[in-house]
Amino acid sequence: MFKILLAEFLAPGIKRFEIEAPRIARKQKPGQFVILRLYEQGERIPVTIEHSDPERGTIRIVVQSIGKTTNLLNSLNAGDSILDVVGPLGKPSHIEKFGTVVVMGGGVGTAMAYPTAVAFKQAGNRVISIVGARNKELVILEKELRAVSDSLMLTTDDGSYADKGFVTDKLRQLIDNGVRIDLVLAIGPIPMMRAVAEMTRKEHIHTVVSLNPIMIDGTGMCGGCRVLIEGKSEFACVDGPEFDAHKVDFAVLVQRNSMYRAAEQKSMEAFQRDTASQIEAVRAENKGACAAQGDRR
Ligand SMILES: Cc1cc2nc3c(=O)[nH]c(=O)nc-3n(C[C@H](O)[C@H](O)[C@H](O)COP(=O)(O)OP(=O)(O)OC[C@H]3O[C@@H](n4cnc5c(N)ncnc54)[C@H](O)[C@@H]3O)c2cc1C
Numbered sequence: 001m002f003k004i005l006l007a008e009f010l011a012p013g014i015k016r017f018e019i020e021a022p023r024i025a026r027k028q029k030p031g032q033f034v035i036l037r038l039y040e041q042g043e044r045i046p047v048t049i050e051h052s053d054p055e056r057g058t059i060r061i062v063v064q065s066i067g068k069t070t071n072l073l074n075s076l077n078a079g080d081s082i083l084d085v086v087g088p089l090g091k092p093s094h095i096e097k098f099g100t101v102v103v104m105g106g107g108v109g110t111a112m113a114y115p116t117a118v119a120f121k122q123a124g125n126r127v128i129s130i131v132g133a134r135n136k137e138l139v140i141l142e143k144e145l146r147a148v149s150d151s152l153m154l155t156t157d158d159g160s161y162a163d164k165g166f167v168t169d170k171l172r173q174l175i176d177n178g179v180r181i182d183l184v185l186a187i188g189p190i191p192m193m194r195a196v197a198e199m200t201r202k203e204h205i206h207t208v209v210s211l212n213p214i215m216i217d218g219t220g221m222c223g224g225c226r227v228l229i230e231g232k233s234e235f236a237c238v239d240g241p242e243f244d245a246h247k248v249d250f251a252v253l254v255q256r257n258s259m260y261r262a263a264e265q266k267s268m269e270a271f272q273r274d275t276a277s278q279i280e281a282v283r284a285e286n287k288g289a290c291a292a293q294g295d296r297r
């Protein structure tokens with residue numbers, strides 16, 4: 001049982017949690033993730049570790065409400081518990097002194113890119129961050145990312161904050177202004193990562209993306225997270241989640257991620273019909289399990 005110590009909304013539908021997980025906090029490296037299961041019959045979902053504090057024995061995650069499980073998780077608060085948190089999983093980001101690194105975050109991808117941006121800076125790179133969101137309300141971690149970046153550029157799709165447009169517009173600007181870029185890291189929705197890959201391929205700029213296929217066990221056993229890299233099958237949970245963007249078959253990723261859309265929609269509709277009692281059921285189940293754990297001590 002993993003206790004939630006802190007829970008706060010960073011934006012509508014986007015919540016940050018601090019969770020007691022001392023073993024994971026000691027081992028975590030930037031780019032790695034955990035797989036959570038909220039209750040016994042719940043599905044497993046992968047979430048990137050945004051920060052870890054080995055001294056306090058805590059990790060932080062940032063979660064966007066998308067479907068049933070993320071909505072359920074974002075209904076929990078400090079004092080509630082999560083049944084399983086498994087990790088750290090996946091290969092850590094490859095960190096070295098590349099020179100100038102452009103870190104691009106789209107939506108909740110900004111939180112996933114943040115720990116790697118910190119590590120790039122600590123390794124002596126010049127870090128240029130580009131953050132994009134649909135609108136002003138959905139911009140997250142601006143202050144945190146600015147603190148570890150030599151410069152930060154911001155876009156919103158609707159122009160309600162900073163410059164109107166997409167993160168790729170800013171990347172184009174840098175390239176057209178002759179800025180030497182040694183590496184691009186892009187994390188966000190698939191269309192964004194795909195657009196960045198197409199742009200940098202033409203410019204011969206090494207580019208890394210963090211892929212988000214459906215994951216179940218996170219150990220390379222179930223095959224759920226199979227992705228096609230240069231025509232070869234790889235498992236994002238053990239071989240990734242970061243891959244060379246120019247080798248990724250994004251069409252296969254999109255197709256595989258939409259395989260369960262009907263079932264996901266059905267389960268979300270059932271959740272919406274009965275939200276309060278499902279949240280209460282998770283709380284009651286985990287409280288019971290906590291008490292049982294206490295009895296065994
Ligand atoms: C390595 C990795 C790291 C991630 N990190 C974050 C993060 O830091 N913050 C965050 O908000 N989201 C993150 N995600 C995405 C997150 O796992 C999905 O949003 C979540 O699983 C959706 O579950 P759901 O039940 O709410 O939605 P559903 O309605 O079940 O699904 C909605 C969509 O989410 C995706 N999805 C569903 N189930 C899974 C699953 N088991 N594994 C992966 N994707 C799934 C699919 O694309 C699906 O179409 C990450 C995904 C991966 C693979």
Ligand code: FES
Binds near residue numbers: 216217224226236238
């Ligand atoms: S999640 Fe099962 S093989 Fe990767």
